Amino acid sequence: MFDETIKALKRLESGKISIPIEEDDKGYLDKQCPAEGCEFLFKVNDEDWHDIFKDEAVWCPMCRHEAPADQWYTIAQVEHSRNEALTMIKGQINRAMRTDALNFNRRQPRGGFLSMSMDVKGGTHRTYVIPAQAAEPMQLEIQCESCNARFAVIGSAFFCPACGFNSVIRTFSDSLRKIRAKKDNQETVRAALIDAVGADDAELTCRSLKETCLSDGVVAFQKYCERLYEPFGTPKMNVFQRLDDGSKLWEGALGVSYDDWLSPDELESLKVLYQKRHLLAHQEGIVDEKYVQRSGDTSYKPGQRIVVSKNDIELFLDLLEKLGRGLAEKCERND
Template identity: 30%
Template sequence: MGTDFAAFCRSRPIVSAALHNRLMRNHRRFRMAEGAELVGRQGNSVEMQVSIPLDDEGFLGRQCPECSLLFRMNAEDYKALPDDLTLWCVYCGHHAEHSEFLTAQQRERLLRAVGDLGMQMVSQSLNRAFRGLSRGSSGCSVSITYESRPFYPRPLPGISEEPLTRIRTCPGCHIEYAVFGEHRYCPVCGRLPAESVAFDALEAEKARLEALEALPGETKALLREQGGFTRNWVDTMENLVGVVEALASSLFRAAVPNADDLLRGKGNVFQRLDDTADLFVAAGYADLRISLGPDTWQRLTETWATRHLFTHNDGVVDQKYLTRVPTSTARLGQRLVVTDDMCRRALDDTKALCEALVALSP
């Protein structure tokens, strides 16, 4: 594990204020596990410092109190942030005071340290209460026996959370963080720029294709037989259109002052390639069809038509598809076949389209 990261656990007093004062005067008499120590007091609270082990990359785990998903942050970046930081969940966008983002394992470690302190505080109270009390006094019908034993804290639980696989850098604040799924937010800045989300989504689609190809032969054969590969390729086609729709809509609304007026009554206009290009041209921007060239634009048109066919007609070729893709050799009523090569080519073309859309922005 990497260097420990100091965390503070402020527990509410469980004894009287007088005992609390004695506690702080005699704190050296308490045995604390390695990684935990009393460092002072604040009002009626005890201030305890508990180290949180980092992973091998120097990252600190965070867990959203709303969706319970884990992400990680570069500990050096995290320490440099203000104490009153409001942290964002990278997945669901929930934001709250950063101490609310303790992981389950970190919380267990902190509570163990607090519990050890509490046990010793109670033991000291009992020692004082029974001090000088005679045992088995004559005339008493009850005999009280109390034996004080030294307390030895157990080692604090370690931290063994999911290791990170890819480090992200926020384009705004440049903080480093790691995620374990699709995300839309920087833990410090909040909502990520639309272009970051788009290109990340394209990388995810590429990674999914690569993961399928990397499966063992027997598993691949089983998935292929059950249609898993075909379903994945169709999903990729549908997802590519969604990526462009979200990016184009965000960029257009940010760049065009009267965007709402221009979009009123046009429905899901950013799902339609030529209509999207026409919108930007009407707003004074370059024509995407010219920027990308006729060959790329034609292939994109085929991808969009394929997506529409599977979304609305289960992939069965209709006249609308043949009108949009006049070069297709498919026949009316035939079910279209999507392949890995088609997906990879569509990914490359869609990435080029996203780059062209970003280049339109002022």
């Protein structure tokens, strides 16, 4: 009686259901980190996914979690595939049951005293799957310097998903870009916070954001220099947080120092900003005699608190970018 339904169930039991995944308008596929606590969304070029990426390992561009290639489907893709598979299964069973009902009704004798018929109601008729649609293209497109794999992210990325390579130059550039975004969006943050928590908390938060730009820049430049310096040995801890010591170290390794790229005025300005960062980190921003002596900044007296302006941050980033670019070019020529 239920021959077609039994056949359909057997086919479903032994078969597989494949759900296509669409690429976006630029030819990129959506991927998501499977690590709990990260779940970073990114995209990979479809051609490179087949030609460059390896089945045994893919890396998260944000946290460098490593997992086989079949574990990088997005949460949205998995949910869509589950729903589509269920819809298709229901549709195939529904169609088989309707065929069984039709065959049963055809075999019933006509004109007799007792007649029987079978009817199937409800259910879905769809027996095909709809591909998982791609999310909107991501603006930041990156090509790995090591394996040439192309991928795209929102915000920033630290590692290549195809080979796990960490680009020191791209990481430094991303760090400075994040600091600049923090500086440029303070008024937007302030306006939102005033509505949410009031003017006092908004002012405290925005001032803190502004002041942490100096600390973020120093740490970014330190990490950048440490990576660039690896071929020359292992420097003392945090040596690149001290401008004079870092400059001397590069002079010994490359034969050039920071004053090869910065004018005397620029170098003095950078030293003042480094000292301001030191005050904020260790003195809550309160000026002492050491600050005046080391920075040469006579605009403050001991006991005052320093002020960090947007112009300070912009100058700071410009000078770090200039040093970073000069060091990268010199290191490349030195290889």
